[in-house]
Amino acid sequence: MRDDAPHTSNVPYLPRRSVHLDFHTSPLITPIAQQFDPQEFADRFARLGVDSVTLFAKCHHGQLYYDTDRAERHPGLGGVDLLRSQIDALRPLGIRTPIYISVLFDEHAATTHPEWVCVDEEGGPVRVDSHGVPGWHVLDMTSGYRSYLAEQVTDVLGHFPDADGFFYDICFDQLSSSATARAAAIEAGFDPDSPAGRLDAAAAVSHDYMGRLRDMVAGDGHDGVPRSVFFNSRPRLRLADELGFSTHDEIEALPTGGWGYAYAPSVARSVIPIQPRAIGMTGRFFGSWGDSASIHPAAALQYESLQMVSLGLGICIGDSLPPAGRSHEAVTARLADTFARVQAVQECATGAQRVAEVAVMRAPITGGEGVIHADAPGAGELAALRLLTSRGIDFDFIGPGDDLAGYRAVIVLSGVGIDDGVVRSLTLHVESGGALVLSGLPDDVASLQPLTGLSSADVDGFAREFVRPNAAATGLPDFDFVLPGAVRRVRAEGDVHTLATVTEPYFDRTPDRFSGHEYTPAGAATAYPAIVARERVATAAFGLFEAYGATGVPEIGDLAAATLEAVFPRPALRIDGAAHLEGTLGRRSGSSIVHLLSYLPSRRSSADIETVVDPVPALDVAVRVRLDDRSPRAVRTLEGVELPFSVEDGYVHFTVSFDDGHCLVVVEEE
Known part of the structure; x- marks a missing residue:
């Protein structure tokens, strides 16, 4: 049960410690849940000390796990009303039980109605590979499947009118070339034959069904608290526009399952400024979801959980109920140790507000391949994450149009469009006493000259160049460090302190003209500044953070840190x-x-x-x-x-x- 301040009844409940209990079970496995014991089930979660458990009504196989007359009821359930028994076991403990429903994955529907499956450009069915073999079919929400799913949700509500919330899974934007998808795109004003039109049409379809599914389950749970609603697998690039669909965010990120260890702390810092009602989600699996015959190392579980808790978020750990319906003691013990530590830390830190003094402004994410990779940090974001957290400086990722009030320093990554609005915002920030670091310059160097004191030198550089730190100003060696690319040639005016200069190679390397193994050696040092500081503004004439994120060269990272410290010397x-x-x-x-x-x-x-x-x-x-x-x-x-x-x-x-x-x-x- 919760250990912080009393819950406000007019907003949906947000768990602090929760379990997402997978039960994707093929209809070929029968019987199922024959070892389920409500008392053992309740005792397990009481031992874990959680306040919420997400339970399955419908899985990716399209099977239902409660006492329903619908044909999709799992054939192995027999007389067990699994979902109702699970809810009734946990409710007396004060544990909430949001209900899980799979959306775009439904093997039962795909098998019985193949015309409902999404169609690729070659006319074949769309399937998602699972660990290298053909896996789940993807259902088309412009087909008859949309009504079918709505009927299932209505049935779930009929059996569970006291539901605490709904977790809709597999809700990404799916392209389809089916006749119904093409017709829906044309009706909505999109061109189904253009890549942009297909993407926009897919997003519109998602928003349509998300709105319908949200409205269907609107209402209060068993204790009068509004139901929580969450649509998983949505790209965070649309989070600000989609706040009205979900009541909170759950940052799914199993580091060993393809997300990696930079994803969760990076995405969390982009989610929190937009949707502070969020929890982090990892899993007890060694690999990814479905790797049920393995257990995540204890140290990894604690690290991933406490990392989210240190950001002020709750934590959810994904688990999997075996087909027989009884959990393994080894898993329970591993989770119990982690949740006990998390609870102790949460109780000690109750009421503390995270101090994020720095805003890292990045270019808007325009898309990506797959759910996992769409929001993954790029080189600049990765560098900011590693450099700032290792020094204890907390930060948020923001976009070019976001409010800078409340931040003591702003880092602008390379690639951010510097229009008049951004210039005004950055100028106001500096005039108000804030620090600014520019990791790279826009094409129009003059637009930022009043802040940077730099003007374009109109001199061409080389394909790969070198940066030489000012040892006295940075504490770094007087050495030429190679960069992934070139440095913009600029001239400094006024009271500007040079932190690093440009060194040129002897010549550009070509197939017919080269020296050495990889790049031409450093040649002549120049007077052109590579990094300068002017009062509270520091400017790199190249992608400084991006260079560190791309290469991992420690001195480049130290140079980026020294650049920030030159204008922001007193972090909290x-x-x-x-x-x-x-x-x-x-x-x-x-x-x-x-x-x-x-x-x-x-x-x-x-x-x-x-x-x-x-x-x-x-x-x-x-x-x-x-x-x-x-x-x-x-x-x-x-x-x-x-x-x-x-x-x-x-x-x-x-x-x-x-x-x-x-x-x-x-x-x-x-």
Whole structure:
């Protein structure tokens, strides 16, 4: 049950600790649920200490798991009313039970009505490969399947009028060349023969059925709290436009299942500014969904869960109920340990508001291949994630038109369209005392000259060039570091401090004119600035963050960090430790909450999978928390251990060591 402030009854419930209980079970498996025991089921989730469990009404196989007269009822259920028994077992414990319904995957419908399956451009049925073999058919929501699905939802509501919420899964934009899809596109004013028209038509179809399914289940749950509604598999690039469909967001990201370890913390920082009602979702599977005969390493589960908790989000862990209906003790024990740690951390940090001082402005995401990759961070975003979190500087990803109020520093990544509106917004931010870092320059250098003090030199560069840090200004070696590309030639005017300059190669490498293995060596140093700082504005004449994200060269990363520090020297939190460390800060009345994470994903097999097997002991991590006009009364860890501290220049300084992967420190203030 929840351990924070009482729930407000006029908004849907948002879990803090929840389980998403998969039950995708083929009709070829019979009987099923014969070992299901309501008391054992209830005891399990009481032991886990969760406040919500998502339960299956309909799976990807198109089977229903409750006592219905519909033909899709799983043939192996016999006399078991599984979903009702599950709900009745959990309700007395105060555990909410949103209902899962698969949308675009339905093998029963695809088999009995092949005319409802999406059609590719060659006229064949659309299927999604599953682990290298043909898997789920994708249903066409412009066909008769739409009415069929609506009838199923109506049936679920008829049997469960007290439902707490609905989790609609597999709701991505699916292209189809079927006759009904083409007709729907034309009727909506889209060209079904153009790539853009097909994409727009697919999005319109999604919005149509999402609106219908949302409205069908509108109402209150069993205790008068409005039902939660969530549509999974939606691209975050449309999150702002789709806020009216879902009551919250669930950031599905199994690092070992194709998402990787950068996806969740990156996407969370783009979701939170738009939809702060969000939870993170990982899974107990070693690989991805369906890898049920495996268990996620304990350290990985804790890392992925506590990472989301450190951002102020709840956590959901995906699990799978075996066909027999009884969970494995090994899985229960693994989840219980993780949820116990999560609960202790959540209770200690109750009421703390995340401190995100930096906004990282990126170009709008225009699309991508597949659900997993559409929102994956690019090179610049990845660099910002790694560099800022390792220094304890929390941030949000924002778009060019978003509000900058409340941010003390803004980093503008390469590729952002710098129009008049963005120039005005950045100028107001700087004039209001904010810091600005430009990772690259727009084509129209003059548009930002009042901020940067730079003008175009109108000199061509080389295909690959070098950057030489100013050792005195950055603390980096006086060395020429190669870049992935060229540096824009600019001239600096006024009181501008040069942090790095351009070094040119001897000549451009071509098939007939080259030297060495990869690129022509560095030749003549130039006076052209590569990075400059002017009061609160720092500018790189090339994609600085992008270069680090693309190459991983530590000195390029250090150069990016030094560039930010030149104009933003006093963040609210600063940690000095190993590069893999992550730090976040939360504040509430009377105290500051510091989260430190020390885990290191690694690849341990020939499979392209990174995971975390053990936490990494952290030794003597130096931490600074800015308190300004407040004074610390005590500094103690989650375990109640007091730490020695000092106060200097408006910061409380302390050092902490820990060996279990996570440390929470509370700075109590006068």
